[in-house]
Amino acid sequence: MEGKKFQRFIKRIIDIVVSLIVLVPFLPVWITIAILIKATSQGPIFFLQERPGLNKQIFSVYKFRTMKPGSEKMVKGQEVMKEDARITSIGKLLRRTKIDEIPQVLNVLKGEMSLVGPRPERIASLADYDDEISKRLNMSPGMTGLAQVSGNIYLSLEDRYKFDVYYVEHYSLLLDLKIIIRTVGVVLFGEDRYVNKCLVDINQSAKEVAAIKEESVSK
Template identity: 40%
Template sequence: MADFLFALLFVILLAPLFVIVALMLKIDSRGPVIFKQSRLGYKGDVFNVWKFRTMCDDAENQGTGLTTAENDPRITKIGSLLRKASLDELPQLFNILKGDMSFIGPRPAPAKHLKEYSHYEMQRLDILPGITGWSQVNGRNFLTWAERIPLDIWYMRNVSLKIDLLIILKTIKVLVLSEGVYSGRNDKEVQDANKKE
């Protein structure tokens, strides 16, 4: 209930910013304002996660697919700014209003990952995915997928108000410093990682 109320408050307060970002995206490049992708939710339910589009249209079927690097040519000018400020995640407030996500939890993985999950990895689906989470504030995209899983499961097993408050504080630091927006891997490493995921 708290997630819903806070998400609704933020949507109302940030409505002008939503409009400004949408206009900037339409002026900057062709394609839809909102990017949506099938992701894994609670207990493996599949839902569409929403983001402001930061790449050229149909980027998933070009270059390195789902994986991006800092100098990825598919990222638009406005998209680069949105990513650095993490403003591309704002539409996920509507995912929270729908009940698909929470503010805090494991980041929702692409739906294609489900068939590859081990019994251990399935545990990260025992809680709603979040906009930010324990792995997000402890490495974000610098972490490999295998490194994120134990952090997500640790959070799922140790959820508490104290930890959530710590995540919120660390999230503010990550956002202000634009930490971990990209993996830091070179193009070859990005391509290899994409093949594994």
């Protein structure tokens, strides 16, 4: 337990340092992107939406706006696909490169998010959470996560939840490092490149429980 607490402390330090590196030196780039968003479509530069975070605490998540005004209404569990007509011209590039998520470093600095963790969902999704799915709220949500580097929009909602719960139950700094490295690959090559190329076996916990039960019976 103490080891986990220390790792979470180190995780927070890394969150702050990396966020500052992303935010400060590249500020001129983010200003240029903001100008492009405003010049190519009507609407605000940023998209803000309330999401549940650690222990269901509600916070406003920041993103560069990539969709036309009024497009925020979505079917629950249905991801925005690459050719969605609601995406703006500059939005396609921002979503493809994940640059639209960059403003979330502000959430990370505020302690509302982490660089790595389960992606924050809409508040309405909480109504469908059972005890198992609720485990994903036991850690701060992340800018990237295990599900996001394992197929993301190509995964079913059920499998995304399984990846999130696995991450919470098996958290380590090494797993975070693997996810960050894979995230670079997702940005360079696209999410479809990693379909069926999971970093972990999300059924591992169930297998471990089954093995323990089998061992108990054999004794």
